[in-house]
Amino acid sequence: MPGTPPSPSSTPAGTAAPDATPDAAREAVVSAALAALDLDAKTRLLAGQDLWTLPALPEIGLRSLVMSDGPIGVRGVRWSADDPAVALPSPTALAATWDPGLAHRAGVLLAQEARRKGVHVLLAPTVNLHRSPLGGRHFEAYSEDPCLTGRIGTGYVRGVQSGGVATTVKHFVANDAETDRFTVDNRVGERALRELYLAPFEAIVAGARPWGIMTAYNQVNGTTMTEHRRLVGEILRGEWGFDGVNVSDWTAARDTVRALHGGLDIAMPGPDTVYGEHLARAVRSGEVDEALVDDAVRRVLRLAARVGALDGAEPAVTEPPAPVDGTALAREIARRSFVLLRNENAALPLRPGRTVALIGAAARDARVLGGGSATVFPDHVVSPLDGLTAALPDGTLTYTVGADPATELSIAEQGLDLTAVCRAADGTVLGTAPAATGLVQWVGDDLxxxxxxxxxxxxxxxxxxxxxTTGTHTFGIRGIGTFTLTVDGTTHFDGHQPPADSSDPFEAAFGTPVAHAHVDLTAGTPVQVSLRHAVDPVPARPIRSVLFALAHQEPQRDPDELIAEAVEAARAADTAVVVVATTERVESEGFDREDLRLPGHQDALVEAVAAVNPDTVVVVNAGSPVELPWRERVAAILLTWFPGQEGGAALADVLTGTHEPGGRLPTTWGSLADAPVTQVVPTDGRLTYSEGVFIGYRAWERAGRTPAYPFGHGLGYTDWAYESVETDGTTVKVRVRNTGPRPGHETVQVYLAPTSADPGAPERPARWLAGFAGVDAAPGETADAVVELPRRAFEVWDESRGAWRFVKGSYEIQVGRSLTDRALTAAVNV
Structure with missing residues (x-):
C-alpha cells in the first residue's frame, strides 16, 4: 500500500547513530599525557616496536598496546600451535547466519579470548565485498552485499568492544582481490565507492563507533590507501566523524611525509617503519607540521585510554560481559551458518535406523578455517567423522576415503612427535620448542x-x-633457503630451495611445497624424521622471521580404485554422505583463484556415488563459491563453509535433525562461465572496476543470467507461509506462519525495487536488499518480522553534485525467502 517517505536521516542502512562525543574525563587525561611528551617520544609511539606491539611510555603511565590478528579467533603474539585459540566459523559462515545478534555474541567471545591473551586490539573484521568469486580471500569477508556486510560487521564490532577490546575494521578500502595487492591501483568510480565499497565501513562507523580502522595495501584511483587524505581525512574522519586510530596493514606504509599527510596514525610493524625517527627528522626539517603528529598521537592515546592501557583514564568498559562458553558458541554459530541448498524428498534430516556411508578425505581431515593471516590454532578439531561417529548408533556408520581434495603436498600434521631445536653457529643449543605440526612459523621476536x-x-x-597407512609416503619442504631432509636414517635432500616466482611474500614463503623424498613405510611403525634449516643471517622478508615446514603426502592410490570402494560402500548403505572440500592451495591469502572447480577427483566421486545411491547427501566444505556440476543428481546439498573447530559436531547436529540448518547464502553461487564479474588480474598495474555498482546479485540480474543458487537462498526443516505485509514507507511488518511439523527459524528478507523514478536518475539494480529480520515459531504459530527502511535505501550517489540524492518515485517492497523466492509485495511512493 502507499506509504509516506522515509525520514530525512541519512544514517546508513541497518544502523543507529550513537553519541559520538568522547568521554570528557578520558579526553582530559589524554590531553595531559600528550602535553608531557617530547617529539621523539611522540613519533616513537606511532611506530610499532616489533611485529605486534607499540612501545610503552612509562613517563606518562602508558603501557604497551598489543595487537593480534583475527577474525575467527585471537591468535595472540605467538603464531604457533602451542598457544591455542578458540576457532569460530569463517566470516562467510557468520554472514550466512544473517544474525547481527549472533555476530555480537561472537565478538564478545573474541574479546574474552583477547583479554585472556593480553591483547588490546583485534585486527578485524574484514568488511571488503565479494566483488568476484575468484577473490582468494573471499572466505575472510562477509558478503557481496553492503547492507548485509554492514549489519553483521556492526554486530561483531559492538560485541568485541563491549568486552573492552578495540577492533580495526579492514581493509579500507576496495581491497577485494589478492593479485598484486601490494601495488595494484584499483580504479573505482565515485558512485560504486560510495554505494558499495565504502558503505559497510560507513555503516559500522555510524552504528558501532569502532576504535580503529586498517588501511589497505592497494591504491585507489592513483593514491596508496595509507596516504589517501581524501578517503581517510575528508570522508572517514570528516564526513563520518570517525575518532579512532588508523593503522596500516603490515608493511603497507611507504613514505613518511605522505603517510602522515594522508591520515595514517600507526605504521606497523616495527621497528623499521616510516615513522619513529624518520618522522621526527621530517618534523625538524620542516617537511611536516608537528600538529599533525600531535593529532595522530592523541588518537593513539585515546585508544590506549579506551582499552585501559593509560593510567588515570577510566577504560571504556569497566565490567566485561559475562564469560562465554567458546566451544558451545562455536558449535552454535556453525550449525546456524550451514546452508541447505537442496533437499529433495526430505533426504535430511537423516531418518533414524538408517545406515550411513560417510565418504571423503575431508570427512576425516576437516578443513575448519582459511589460510593466511586468519589462521589460528585451536586446541582440538571435531571432524565430520568424529561428529557422526559420536552421534550415530554403533554399526550404522562406515567410512571410506573416496577422493582426496589435496592433490599435492601439504604441511605434515598427522602422526608427528616433533621438537624444534635451535642452535648457534658453533652447535650450541639455544632453546627448544614443541612442534604440534611440521610448521615452524616464528615471526618477529616470537622465538x-x-x-x-x-x-x-x-x-x-x-x-x-x-x-x-602403509605405502609410499612423500616428504618435502615448504620454504626458502638451505635445508637438510632426513627420513628413517637416509638424507634425501641437502641443498638450497629457491623462492617461488611471486611478488607476494605470503605466496613466496607459503607457496607450494617441493617433494624431495619418497619412502616406503608401514602403518603404525614410527620412523625418525629430521628437517634442518639454516637461517639466513640477512632476512629476505621485510619482517624478520623463521618460516618453513615439513610437508607430507599420504601414499597415493589409484583414484578409480578409491572411487570404486566408495561406490560399494554407498551401494550397501541407506544414505551416502559425501564430504567435498577446497584446500589451502585453492582458498588462502596472497593469491586469487583461477577457477571454481573442486580440486582432485571429488566431482567424479559425487557422480559415481549418486549413480548407485539415490539418497546421496553432499556436504560442501568451502569458504566461497564452488561449482557443483552434479547438483541436480543428488538428494541434498549442505554447505558448511569453513565451520571452525566444532564443525563436525555441528554437522552431526544438523544431519541427525537435533537442530535445523539456519543459514542463507550471503553471496551468489554459480558457474564461473556465467559469473558477470571475474576480472581480478590488473593490466599494467591497474584493475578497473568497470562494472560500477553491478556486482553480485545486482550483476547477475542485470546480465539476465541464472545462478545455481541465488543470494539469500537456504532451506530449513520446516515450511513457512508468508501471510501479510504492511508498510508505512519507513517500517515493513511481515507476518509469517510456521506451517511445518517442527519449530524453526526463518530469515525474512526485504528487497526494494524501483517501478518508476525521477527523470535523469542513474541506472539502478532491478532490486537491492533493504533489510532483514529473523523470527522463530513453533508449528502452527505466527511471528512478525519488523524491518526498518532507512533513507539510504532510497538514495544514490550523485557524482555530478558529490552528494547523496534521494530518488523520488514508486517502489515495490518485495518480501520473501531469497532474492528470487519473493512471496509478498507492497507499494510505496516517495
Missing part, C-alpha cells in the same frame, strides 16, 4: 625462550613420524 635472531643459526625439526 623460543633463550633464542635470539642474532645468535640463531639453524633450526631442526626432529622426532618421529608414525604413518597411518
Amino acid at each position: 623460543p625462550d633463550g633464542v635470539t635472531h642474532d645468535r640463531l643459526h639453524t633450526v631442526e625439526l626432529t622426532g618421529t613420524f608414525t604413518p597411518r
